[in-house]
Amino acid sequence: MFRLENVQKIYSRHGTAVTAFQCSSLSVATGAYVAILGPSGSGKTTLLSLLGGMLSPTQGRIWLGEQSVYDLSVEQRAKLRQEWLGFVFQTFNLVPYLTALENVQVPLCLAGEAAEVQRDKATAMLRRFGMEERLLHKPRELSVGQQQRVALARTLVSNPPVILADEPTGNLDPESRELVLNSLSECHHEGKTIVMVTHDPVAAERAERTVQLIAGELRDGGETTAMRSVA
């Protein structure tokens, strides 16, 4: 699904070049569930932004399927995100002035779906996450766990084949964390490709493969315990 070839991202700050990320080669197969582990500032979010087509690499190429992501125009990359990628954010990033239902409708609205279809799909997705009683609540009226459930519903409502999750369990209580991880596992079982950035070893254990990111460089961590036990 993803292929990185000699990718390097260098930030220039106050005349000093800082290498935020570099990788000679990395492949993520279709349907894989990969956890990228690393301490703060190791370049995890930079990698996720690079994969998401939101941050041009200083050098190298990133492939999504047969398409070189950064050979596309800005508009085309936006369309690519719309059709292929679903993001899960650590801080949920719900739109504060929209209700839970409207927040979930946003990706469908961007894809140009009819209002009725948007409403039906969003309602069904929120029901799946047990949020049918909170459809018309604004984010500030929801608990942290409920907000993450709405955010997950928003990610999955357009049925993207790839999910990029940035510390999805970082702010959650154990119960909500379990719900999120279960949802990601469910998506994996449905055949979606998942790349999850985390520094939570427990969350990483749910993936089938881990990649260590240390000081901007990737090291394959191999199969997780969960995968080994399955095997």
Place this chain on the structure above:
Amino acid sequence: MRLTSLVWKELRERPSAMLTSGLTILLGVAAIVAIRHVTVHAEGEVSRQLATLGANILILPRDASLQDYYAADQSGKTLPEEHVSEVFFAGLTGVEKVSPKLSVPAKLSGQAVTLTGILPQSEFKTKVAWQSVSLFAPKKHDGCQRVKSAADEDQSPESLVKNRSIEQLQKSEVVIGADIAQRTGLKPGGKASLLGEMFSVLAVLPATGTVDDGRVFAHLHTVQRLAKTGEVVNAIEIVGCCEDAAGDLVPQLGKLLPGAKIVTISQVVQTQVGVNRLIGKTSWFVLAVLVTIGCATVAGAIAANVRERRREIGTLMALGATPRFVSRMFLLKALWLGLGCGTAGSLIGIGLALCLGPLWAGVAIQPLPGLSILAVVAASGLAIAAAYWPARQAAKLDPCVCFQEV
């Protein structure tokens, strides 16, 4: 959900952020629409007056102002009545009618009125016949092309309002203005007591919307006698046979009456036209200032809105919003701001003009739909233009700010 509902919900959630810029647009449009309404109608009124009055000339006391004349000549400043005869018998080319006026305050049925003494034209004809001096009779201006209208031929008392003179008026008769007639209920043939003397009402003048509506006209010599002013007048109106003649007459009258002030009604009207033009130009200056302030506040408000919504913009972009979608979000907001506040401002401006126009400029105002629509369109266009740059900046935002600015 659509782009419009996304914009509407955001606008409803944070109305105060847009309030200042909206208020600027509203006040700007209201001011411009009100000023332009008054100016346009005032210009129309001046044109109408110019067409009606023709080539009239005013002879006023040297220290009297035009305001004194328009305030029904009650300044107390006077000219000797003999100037009337001097003008009439000077044989000046182009003089068609001479109409002296003396105005004094009086009370009619307990109400304050202006009693204006006028000299009927029949008395001039009598003087000419009596003196047998055709030599002194006014000569027609050589190049005069003016065609006499039906109004010129009209010798009824009501023609006073158009011809500025009356053919016949007995010393015990009065002609009353429309407002006075309405207030006192007097009709032709009725009796009116003024300055202790009883008069019979010869006619009621049609409403003109001028100071004449509030006047009572009586014979000049009667007014002089009752007011004990002696043989004086406040003003002498001269109707020239045409505009050219009036132009030539002014210097001749100046030589003839060196102690008097000679002005043409055209000058008065031109002064008014000049004032209107000045107001018009000022309104464009005000417009320029308001446009600048309005654009700056809209641009500032949208830029601030972009800044505070960086994370939201980043999230939308991560979810697949194209840069075009993002910029349209802000441009649509600006369009609604311009459209909403422009329309409200336009309606307020029309309301102000309708209320204040008669007070400021003495003209009745009719709403000008074209001007109002233009103001709304301009406000919307300017709001979009002002929002263009911040909207473009929003569209260019790096989407990964939503990850970094946590």
